[in-house]
Amino acid sequence: MEKILDVQDLKVSFHTYAGEVQAVRGVSFYLNKGETLAIVGESGCGKTVTSKSIMRLLPEPMPAEIKKTTKILFNKNDILKMNEKELRKLRGADISMIFQDPMTSLNPTMTIGKQIAESLIIHRGMNKQEALDEAIKMLKLVNIPNADKRANQYPHEFSGGMRQRAMIAIALACNPKVLIADEPTTALDVTIQAQIMDLIKELQKNLGTAVILVTHDLGVVADVADRIQVMYAGVVIERGTTDEVFYNPKHPYTWALLKSVPRLETGNKDVLYALGGTPPDLIKPPIGCPFAARCEYCMEICKEIMPEATKLSETHEAKCWLQHPLAPKEGVPEGVNEGGSKNEE
Structure with missing residues (x-):
């Protein structure tokens, strides 16, 4: 193209x-x-x-x-x-x-x-x-x-x-x-x-x-x-095709955005997901990942060093230490439903 x-x-x-x-x-x-x-x-x-x-x-x-x-x-x-x-x-x-x-x-x-x-x-x-x-x-x-x-x-x-x-x-x-x-x-x-x-x-x-x-x-x-890029605190933290971002999201902030979208099966008295905390002050941006303070999967390295983009496919990448080959995988969502992007059909 x-x-x-x-x-x-x-x-x-x-x-x-x-x-x-x-x-x-x-x-x-x-x-x-x-x-x-x-x-x-x-x-x-x-x-x-x-x-x-x-x-x-x-x-x-x-x-x-x-x-x-x-x-x-x-x-x-x-x-x-x-x-x-x-x-x-x-x-x-x-x-x-x-x-x-x-x-x-x-x-x-x-x-x-x-x-x-x-x-x-x-x-x-x-x-x-x-x-x-x-x-x-x-x-x-x-x-x-x-x-x-x-x-x-x-x-x-x-x-x-x-x-x-x-x-x-x-x-x-x-x-x-x-x-x-x-x-x-x-x-x-x-x-x-x-x-x-x-x-x-x-x-x-x-x-x-x-x-x-x-x-x-x-x-x-x-x-x-056709493609989506997710921004947080002045930085693109994930990008990919629409299917990749919706059905295989890899950044905790993208999971949070997807979990906050109402679904057809959501009841009228159900409480929608809300992400806690506030974005960082961009007069003095954090040296590490800007989402670290609000991330439930935050590690020490997240607070100290901004992650490079990890290439997940030809069109999909995410700036998250969880996607690093040496990062611990225990307790980290892998499936679509756990990541909060889409419930089972």
């Missing part, structure tokens, strides 16, 4: 009054044409900072700083070396983003149709009427009823699910090669969540767009992603 995006050693810090917050610490990954990569982890793990770094949307050079060792290659061109003119051409046309909260991302003073048309005028050179006609087509494409009428309405006249669909229409208006969806289903009810994910999947199939799906909810990615 052809590699369209290649992120190498991404390090992002925020300079605050309290010190340097090391939000992303050496993240590397790639994205192939037409595939979906899910970046999963709890709030504050660095998912959104990673996705915004790709489009250079962080307030650089202060307070945000992308370290000089980092490379973000789109079609082999380094985005970090692009000037403002090149970035404006890239954003929207080649790489688009669906933001977490459509109500704060949409312009409240412009109609939805004009907001879609704006990018068409800038990137595709259409005149106003052509752009508005195309905007109505995009609203129909994302299943918004009465698109002709809705194009002349403002964001506050749309429901939450319809605002999210409008954001998708804006993001896809110029047929981008990469779509970054940052928590696209947050604050939506379960039925609307399913509709939004089905819509992204259908549009990706029709347009051939590569997707980076950023979410804290593993339940959302199961039917959508």
Whole structure:
């Protein structure tokens, strides 16, 4: 498969009054044409900072700083070396983003149709009427009823699910090669969540767009992603195909995420699993494994040395001392059910 995006050693810090917050610490990954990569982890793990770094949307050079060792290659061109003119051409046309909260991302003073048309005028050179006609087509494409009428309405006249669909229409208006969806289903009810994910999947199939799906909810990615990478405290601690991460997880944090997903057999009075403790302070990150303080399988070496990635297959790896060939295996989950990823069918 052809590699369209290649992120190498991404390090992002925020300079605050309290010190340097090391939000992303050496993240590397790639994205192939037409595939979906899910970046999963709890709030504050660095998912959104990673996705915004790709489009250079962080307030650089202060307070945000992308370290000089980092490379973000789109079609082999380094985005970090692009000037403002090149970035404006890239954003929207080649790489688009669906933001977490459509109500704060949409312009409240412009109609939805004009907001879609704006990018068409800038990137595709259409005149106003052509752009508005195309905007109505995009609203129909994302299943918004009465698109002709809705194009002349403002964001506050749309429901939450319809605002999210409008954001998708804006993001896809110029047929981008990469779509970054940052928590696209947050604050939506379960039925609307399913509709939004089905819509992204259908549009990706029709347009051939590569997707980076950023979410804290593993339940959302199961039917959508080709590959998953799990982030914790600014580091990727496990990556693999969707089947590998769901049915053969190897990091205790991934086990915890999977155990916290409600299942069909869960009763309405059953208590869901909750991971104890809190993430580490990234002003002074731990020298060892960042998950050590919350891990029930923690060993002394976990607190002292950050584990290297252990390759489990061609596509699967985990940064965990439990996977080291010399690590004790007694009491460590091996099966799918013990690891908490899936109960027996």
